[in-house]
Amino acid sequence: MLDINENVDDIKPYIPGKPIEEVQRELGLDQIVKLASNENNRGIPQNVINKLQTKIQDLFLYPDGSLFRLRKKLAQYYKIDADQLIFGNGSDELLQMIAFTYLNKNKEVLISEGTFSEYTFAAKLVNAPIKYVSLKDYTYDLEAIAMRISAKTRVVFLCNPNNPTGTYFNVSTFESFMKKVPPKVLVVIDEAYYEYASGDDYPETIKYLKRYENIILLRTFSKVWSLAGCRIGYGIASPKVIASINKSRQPFNVNRFAEESALAMLDEKEWVHSITAETKKQMAYLYSELDKMKISYLSSRANFVFMTLKHDAKDVFDRLLRKGIIIRPMTGFGYVNSIRVTIGLPHENKLFIEALKKVLQEINAK
The missing domain is CATH 3.40.640.10 (Type I PLP-dependent aspartate aminotransferase-like (Major domain))
Incomplete structure (x- = not known):
């Protein structure tokens, strides 16, 4: 067997949020909402896409x-x-x-x-x-x-x-x-x-x-x-x-x-400003819904919300996954009852809240 450096052997590989394609393959779901990796789900502005299409020839x-x-x-x-x-x-x-x-x-x-x-x-x-x-x-x-x-x-x-x-x-x-x-x-x-x-x-x-x-x-x-x-x-x-x-x-x-x-x-400064404004608006929506559900959360200055449940985070993650919602359990950070959820598009945030309600009902009914 080959020897590797002890410091490398001690490293735990980083496990990123599940990609949409993987969830589709594993669960056979068509509609997937990814709220796991704090990406900007608004995507790329069309005029940027147009610019980039002229650059492909130089790759x-x-x-x-x-x-x-x-x-x-x-x-x-x-x-x-x-x-x-x-x-x-x-x-x-x-x-x-x-x-x-x-x-x-x-x-x-x-x-x-x-x-x-x-x-x-x-x-x-x-x-x-x-x-x-x-x-x-x-x-x-x-x-x-x-x-x-x-x-x-x-x-x-x-x-x-x-x-x-x-x-x-x-x-x-x-x-x-x-x-x-x-x-x-x-x-x-x-x-x-x-x-x-x-x-x-x-x-x-x-x-x-x-x-x-x-x-x-x-x-x-x-x-x-x-x-x-x-x-x-x-x-x-x-x-x-x-x-x-x-x-x-x-x-x-x-x-x-x-x-x-x-x-x-970098030419899309106004577009970026609109993203941050919309994120704050959608975060307020999530706060409101979580308050109604009596779920504890931390006030965030990013594009995600850290929330703590009364249930095992991995169990909640697995159940949400089966409903086509990808979030991030915080078990790897040492928070066994907490999850992190990216602020998505308005309809994605609503789908998450609806799915979370169903998941908590399922767990409480056990």
Whole structure:
């Protein structure tokens, strides 16, 4: 038998939400509603589809490894310098690049419990020691994290809003935290749901990059920008941090079609604003229905709702699946009675509520 690295052998593979095609094959259902992976179910605007159809003919060419056009356009969008950007095959690849750049068996990382599992995955790939810090009221406890920083700490992973709870830390909490973080510790802020969360007292973290060189922001085109199938994310940091991480980047790590898709979507700002507005409206509908059903949930600043039931989450998931509704049980995050549900289209949200009522009736009738 071949030996594999112990740190790799210890890794639990990431299990994504079930794809629609798999459920159709397994259960023979025609109508499937996927509310498991926090995608934008509105899909792609037609004018973007039209633009992309003219780009298919160029797919025989390697992509631009520097992503010059996208780098320039995104820099203009955020009013930053182009050398403050790095791109990845989704934010997941950027997490691994950060781990390869800053961590090893002697350099530890701080990760919160009850958060996105890919932080642990990236750390284990490089055999880095991991310190876990508990959430406080389902939210990142930045004060506790700051207290756990040691002489060996080199990276802290934060997720704001947090996946899977949808909770967030505010400006004052973040500013207080950063004052306690040594310059040698890189603070990685995963803001995959930034567009849904921004406003009020949510930290506009880009402005802190001028004050702190030890911050990198991770954002993505997979959520509100509707490009989950393209796999393209990006990091924003100081030019020095970007240059360091870029050393571990594979050449041509973002494909040509993904770049063209991102370029086209960046022209759809008003469309994106309409998505976030509609999401808030539909979230209010879900809150109202859950209140009527006396189901506990967390107020969310993302495009999903974390709810806790009086029943086993896996059982609820299986029963909803048989009715053609795909959601995400939170068992893998340690919440055995909780599920996470993406805010879908209006008719999808209604179908979910109807199916959930039937499932709970079935369970209670046992």
